[in-house]
Structures are given as C-alpha cells and as structure tokens.
Amino acid sequence: MRVDVVTLFPEMVQTLLRFGVTGRAAERGLLQVETWDPRDDAHDRHRTVDDRPYGGGPGMVMKVQPLRDTLRRVRAMVPAPVKTIYLSPQGRPLTQDGVRELVQESGLILLTGRYEGIDERLIEAEVDEEWSIGDYVLSGGELAALVLIDAMTRLLPGALNDYESAEQDSFMDGLLDCPHYTRPEQIDGQGVPAVLLSGDHGAIARWRRRESLGRTWLRRPDLLAQRQLAAKDRALLDEFIREYQEKQGAPALPENLLEQRGV
Ligand code: ADE
Numbered sequence: 001m002r003v004d005v006v007t008l009f010p011e012m013v014q015t016l017l018r019f020g021v022t023g024r025a026a027e028r029g030l031l032q033v034e035t036w037d038p039r040d041d042a043h044d045r046h047r048t049v050d051d052r053p054y055g056g057g058p059g060m061v062m063k064v065q066p067l068r069d070t071l072r073r074v075r076a077m078v079p080a081p082v083k084t085i086y087l088s089p090q091g092r093p094l095t096q097d098g099v100r101e102l103v104q105e106s107g108l109i110l111l112t113g114r115y116e117g118i119d120e121r122l123i124e125a126e127v128d129e130e131w132s133i134g135d136y137v138l139s140g141g142e143l144a145a146l147v148l149i150d151a152m153t154r155l156l157p158g159a160l161n162d163y164e165s166a167e168q169d170s171f172m173d174g175l176l177d178c179p180h181y182t183r184p185e186q187i188d189g190q191g192v193p194a195v196l197l198s199g200d201h202g203a204i205a206r207w208r209r210r211e212s213l214g215r216t217w218l219r220r221p222d223l224l225a226q227r228q229l230a231a232k233d234r235a236l237l238d239e240f241i242r243e244y245q246e247k248q249g250a251p252a253l254p255e256n257l258l259e260q261r262g263v
Pocket of ligand 1: 087088089131132133134135136137138139140141144
C-alpha cells in the first residue's frame with residue numbers, strides 16, 4: 001500500500017514509521033510512505049503556509065494555495081487516483097471497521113493540518129473524506145495520520161510475522177482482547193489461569209472467548225449493546241458474569257442482568 005502524507009513535519013512522520021511493524025512492512029515492500037511539505041509550494045521568502053483567520057480570533061489558518069499545489073504534485077506522482085483524507089477532530093471517528101475499510105484502498109493521500117486548521121475551501125474542493133482518531137484535540141494531524149497508517153499496516157498480509165495475531169487483536173471481532181500471560185508461571189505470588197497450562201486447546205479457546213466477552217461487558221458495554229450475541233457467546237458471558245459476581249461477593253445474578261446492561 002502506498003500512502004502519501006502532506007505535512008509540515010515530514011521528518012516526524014518518516015522517523016516514527018521507521019520502527020517496529022511499519023518499519024518492517026516498508027522493508028518488505030508492503031508499505032510505501034512518501035511525505036510532501038506544503039512549504040515547498042509556498043512562493044514567498046518566508047515559505048508562508050498560514051495566515052490570520054477572517055473574522056478575527058486566535059490562531060492561524062492554513063492557506064489554500066500551497067496545499068492545493070502540493071496536492072497537485074502528489075496526484076501527478078501517484079500511480080492511480082486515490083482518496084484524499086483529511087485528519088481532523090471533526091471527522092468520522094476511526095474504528096477497527098474503519099481501518100479495515102481504508103486498508104482496502106490501493107493508496108491514500110493523508111492531509112494533515114496544523115494551527116487552527118485548514119481553509120474550508122481547500123477541504124471542500126480537494127478532500128474526499130475527513131476522519132478523526134478520537135474526541136480530543138492534537139496539535140496537528142501527523143499523529144493521527146501515523147495512528148491510521150500503523151493500524152492499517154497491521155492488516156496488510158505479511159506485515160505481521162504471525163498474521164493470526166491481528167485476527168486476535170481487540171476489536172477484530174468487535175470485542176476487547178482477552179488477557180495474556182507469559183513466563184514465569186508464578187510472580188509475586190500471582191499465578192496464571194490454570195486452563196492456559198492445561199494444553200487443552202478447546203478449553204483454552206473457550207476461556208479466551210469468555211474473557212473477551214467478559215472484559216467487553218465490564219469495560220465497554222457499549223460495544224456489546226451494538227451487537228446480537230450468538231447463543232454460545234451469551235452462555236459464555238453469563239458464565240463470566242456469574243463468576244465475576246461471586247468473586248465480588250454480590251448476590252446471585254438476576255435473570256435479566258444481560259438486559260439491564262443492554263445486551
Ligand atoms: N488533528 C487534531 N486532532 C485530531 C484528531 N483528534 N483526530 C484526527 N486529526 C486530528
């Protein structure tokens with residue numbers, strides 16, 4: 001997959017991508033990230049890319065002309081027409097489903113803003129989709145672009161050494177991941193759930209599924225409310241809740257507990 005990032009901080013983007021999974025994917029020829037600096041398309045001595053906002057107020061706004069010229073340069077270089085995505089807090093919230101959607105594209109142009117944002121006319125004329133990585137404000141879109149690239153890279157076949165591990169990630173099935181343990185078997189008086197040492201792969205898979213469902217129920221009930229659980233999953237979650245309640249010393253599970261949680 002090819003990703004072209006328009007950014008005032010090309011080094012920031014290139015540097016972070018050199019590490020870990022994204023670095024390896026680049027080495028394997030699975031991911032190609034090019035960066036483009038709109039300052040190279042500014043025509044004045046100071047290479048100005050921003051200006052004061054009409055209507056007054058604090059902060060600066062990124063100008064249309066340098067960004068438009070940069071996008072033209074990028075589009076002249078990409079092998080096929082691709083979507084232009086603007087990263088901003090006003091965009092569609094990024095989820096694992098969204099990542100799965102975007103990684104289907106042969107390539108993407110990611111437009112990152114700084115200051116108060118980008119002149120709206122550039123967004124209207126040049127941007128296909130706007131995406132947000134969460135309900136908080138970053139100092140610029142670079143970290144958001146990096147988050148998106150990282151999450152997409154995990155889904156590129158061959159990017160992970162064991163592709164299975166992406167399939168088992170949190171959210172791949174709309175659920176949170178189960179807990180993981182490694183050696184030693186005992187540390188500071190804490191052991192490992194016995195089932196994981198049993199060698200019984202069926203029982204281990206069942207336990208992991210139950211923990212996934214249980215964690216999602218405890219931490220992100222909103223995710224469960226969005227889906228219809230299969231009968232098997234429902235039974236596993238009931239089992240988890242019963243055990244959880246017993247551990248908490250709470251009274252027996254009310255019959256309608258799942259309904260109370262909106263499941
Ligand atoms: N730029 C600034 N904040 C952002 C956010 N939350 N998501 C995407 N891009 C951003």
